[in-house]
Amino acid sequence: MNLQSNDFELFEIPVQFAQDHAAMQARWQALQREAHPDRFAAQAGAAQRVAMQWSVRINEAWARLKDPLKRAAYLCELHGAGIQAEDNTAMPKAFLMQQMEWREALDDADSAAALEALNTEVLQARRDSLTECTRLLDVAHDYAQAAQQVRALMFIERFARDVDDRLDAMGTAQL
Structure with missing residues (x-):
């Protein structure tokens, strides 16, 4: 796992809008088990901090991927087309x-x-x-x-x- 990976890479799913929600959720749960801070309770403080960072990163990615609106916005941003909702309210x-x-x-x-x-x-x-x-x-x-x-x-x-x-x-x- 790499903290710099995009959400799709982190979850090992295709970089696309259409997704299998159940597969994404299963991957989120697997990632959570792998990086859960409790697994590192007996280790030094640095390992616990890294585990906490991973847990936060995984949850942030899950929040974006599970919500179709956020997932679509994220895909646009990944491809250089930011939503700019605050600045661009022009609509047909x-x-x-x-x-x-x-x-x-x-x-x-x-x-x-x-x-x-x-x-x-x-x-x-x-x-x-x-x-x-x-x-x-x-x-x-x-x-x-x-x-x-x-x-x-x-x-x-x-x-x-x-x-x-x-x-x-x-x-x-x-x-």
């Missing part, structure tokens, strides 16, 4: 119009059924966006376009959380 007009329509629908939703319908639509948009990420990253290798798709997915994820929050609030209010 059609996408921005969709966001405005969703926001209005969320504001106007006065029933659980209306929120559930909106939630279904947003989840489908998320699935479509992930499919497009797979195509752009694994097939077309168009990392600049994939970075834009990841930024769009970030908007969709944030809005999906807003819908969930609203559903939760509506459920609490009805209790």
Whole structure:
């Protein structure tokens, strides 16, 4: 193992967006067993510190790889197409119009059924966006376009959380 390896090398998996989650999780658990600080408890402080560094590195890689949004962003960055979410918020007009329509629908939703319908639509948009990420990253290798798709997915994820929050609030209010 090398601390300088990218996450995919560390986990010994292909450098691609589409991944077998169960295989990744099994590899994470194996790496954790191998580098767990408790295995080095009887050794000197330096060995314990190195084990702790490895454990942190493994967990950071796992956090990026298990989350499709983070994995897509990481792949873009590995290929020189940083997401720059703070600096680059430019989106296609059609996408921005969709966001405005969703926001209005969320504001106007006065029933659980209306929120559930909106939630279904947003989840489908998320699935479509992930499919497009797979195509752009694994097939077309168009990392600049994939970075834009990841930024769009970030908007969709944030809005999906807003819908969930609203559903939760509506459920609490009805209790």
